Amino acid sequence: MAGHVAHLAVAASRQPGQQTRLGGAQIHIGDADLGKSELSGPRRQCLRHLLRKCLGPWLHLPLSLTPVLIHPPILESRTFSWPDEAACERFAAALAAEPALRRAGIELDGPLGAGKTTFVRHLLRALGVSGRIKSPTYTVVEPYQVNGLAVSHFDFYRFNDPREWEDAGFRELFAAPGLRLSEWADKARAVLPPPDLRLAIEPQDDDSRRVTALAGSALGQALLAAGARA
Ligand SMILES: Nc1ncnc2c1ncn2[C@@H]1O[C@H](COP(=O)(O)OP(=O)(O)OP(=O)(O)O)[C@@H](O)[C@H]1O
Ligand SMILES: [Mg+2]
Structure with a gap:
């Protein structure tokens, strides 16, 4: 269009x-x-x-x-197929090896059970996180420090008060250096900065995942290229 x-x-x-x-x-x-x-x-x-x-x-x-939603710009898009979770794991490992990831904002879209947290878990494991990786569904955010990298994993599913953006320090987390991963970003669209990469994960009838990857910045394009090499 x-x-x-x-x-x-x-x-x-x-x-x-x-x-x-x-x-x-x-x-x-x-x-x-x-x-x-x-x-x-x-x-x-x-x-x-x-x-x-x-x-x-x-x-x-x-x-x-909130009546207004403004989605970020899209510079490039690609579609991937993850036949099984191992394919998701390979994609995550390819992104983890890309230096641009260390300052990226990534959104994970898709319905309940699409595999958003699964992708984040594989990404965090590939980055070196060894402890338990909890879904932040109730806490909204789970922070990690791994090999000098700060990672914030958000799940905005239960985020419904924009004051929380300030009060809970989410604005600072997004402004700080490091990797930001967001599930259900549309629930916080009014306050979220545009991501570098969005992965829309769609479960298929055969249980595979169709993934539409949208790069919103040059950094996102670098991640897209890394994912394509997986
Ligand atoms: N590529 C894949 N192929 C097959 N199964 C997958 C794939 N990716 C994830 N799964 C499975 O689908 C389920 C996804 O659950 P997960 O918690 O990651 O979903 P989610 O998108 O984070 O859901 P929610 O919106 O509730 O947070 C897991 O059981 C996982 O093993
Ligand atoms: Mg999840």
Whole structure:
């Protein structure tokens, strides 16, 4: 889809994990779980600023009711197939060997049980984490320090109060150097910075996973290239 066209739409029937349309610019007014949108560059910042100004009061609502979602720009996309978990493990190991990973923001999209945490576990193991790797579903974030690298693994599934972004120190974690991995990022879309890489994991009927990888920066493109070599 060419150009950058802003849509205002009521997203009434979209499902979490649904395929995101590439290249265009869409802003969905509706349930934060359901809408998906994209817009790139300064225009995105400008529009976000304008919307924040006009819709400021809305942004204090629980995030599940936040009406505005702006998805990050996409520079490149590739599709991968993970026939089994071993393929996910190989992909994770390839990313772990890429130096760009050490300052990356990666989002993991996909429905419940898609394999988001599984991917993070393989990535953390490949980076050298040896202890227990818990899903941060209840704590929202699990921090790690491994070989001088700070890693924050977020699961925003239960994140519904934007004040938590400040109060729990998530803003600082995202501003700090290191690797940030986010599951259910759409639940915090209004406050999250754009990621370098998004992996949308879709379980198939044969239990394999179709993975759409979207790079939002040069750093993300380096990770995409590393993943393609897996
Ligand atoms: N590529 C794959 N092929 C087959 N099975 C997989 C693959 N990746 C993960 N799985 C299996 O699917 C399940 C995924 O669970 P996981 O907790 O990782 O999902 P999730 O996406 O994090 O879910 P949630 O949204 O609840 O956090 C695990 O049982 C894992 O073994
Ligand atoms: Mg998970």
